[in-house]
Amino acid sequence: MSAGAAKAPGSDPVKVDSKHYKVMLENDRFRVVRVSYAPGDKSVMHAHPENLAVFLSDGRAKFTSPDGKSEERTWKAGEVMHSPAEQHLPENVSKKPIDAILIEFKS
Numbered sequence: 001m002s003a004g005a006a007k008a009p010g011s012d013p014v015k016v017d018s019k020h021y022k023v024m025l026e027n028d029r030f031r032v033v034r035v036s037y038a039p040g041d042k043s044v045m046h047a048h049p050e051n052l053a054v055f056l057s058d059g060r061a062k063f064t065s066p067d068g069k070s071e072e073r074t075w076k077a078g079e080v081m082h083s084p085a086e087q088h089l090p091e092n093v094s095k096k097p098i099d100a101i102l103i104e105f106k107s
Contacts, residue, residue: 011045011046011047011087012046012047013033013043013046013047013048014033016044016046017043017044017046019041020035020036020037020041020043021033021034021035021102022034022036024101028106029105029106030103030104030105030106031103031104031106032101032102032103032104033101033102033103033104034099034100034101034102035053035098035099035100035101035102036097036098036099037061037090037092037097037098038092038097039092039094039095039096039097040091040092040093041091041092042089042090042091042092043089043090043091044089045064045066045087045088045089046087046088046089047085047086047087047088048083048085048086048087048102048104049085049104049105049106049107050082050083050084050085050104050105051082051083051102051103051104051105052080052081052082052083052102052103053075053080053081053083053100053101053102053103054079054080054100054101054102054103055075055076055077055078055079055080055081055098055099055100056077056099056100056101057077057096057097057098057099057100058074058075058076058077058094058096059074059075059092059094059096059098059100060072060073060074060092060093060094061073061090061091061092061093061094061098062090062091062093063088063089063090063091064088064089064090064091065086065087065088066087072093
């Protein structure tokens with residue numbers, strides 16, 4: 001998936017799931033997005049370009065890819081994670097809220 005994939009119609013999380021994704025800052029080089037999921041919340045399939053996630057809370061989520069495969073990921077508050085461009089459907093499988101800042105890079 002290319003870095004521009006998140007701009008494909010219907011795949012930008014800010015547009016297809018504004019309950020969980022809010023733009024905090026955007027320019028021609030990157031976009032900063034606030035991510036918030038309540039316990040048990042589930043998103044819709046969407047895409048992100050290459051990004052850095054800064055986790056504000058401990059968390060555990062299930063990520064399902066378009067081919068139906070899923071994996072659980074866990075992290076601790078303060079952790080920073082790099083991810084390549086990807087398409088997924090996330091679900092908070094923990095009993096606590098998930099809060100993160102996502103810095104999406106533009107090509």
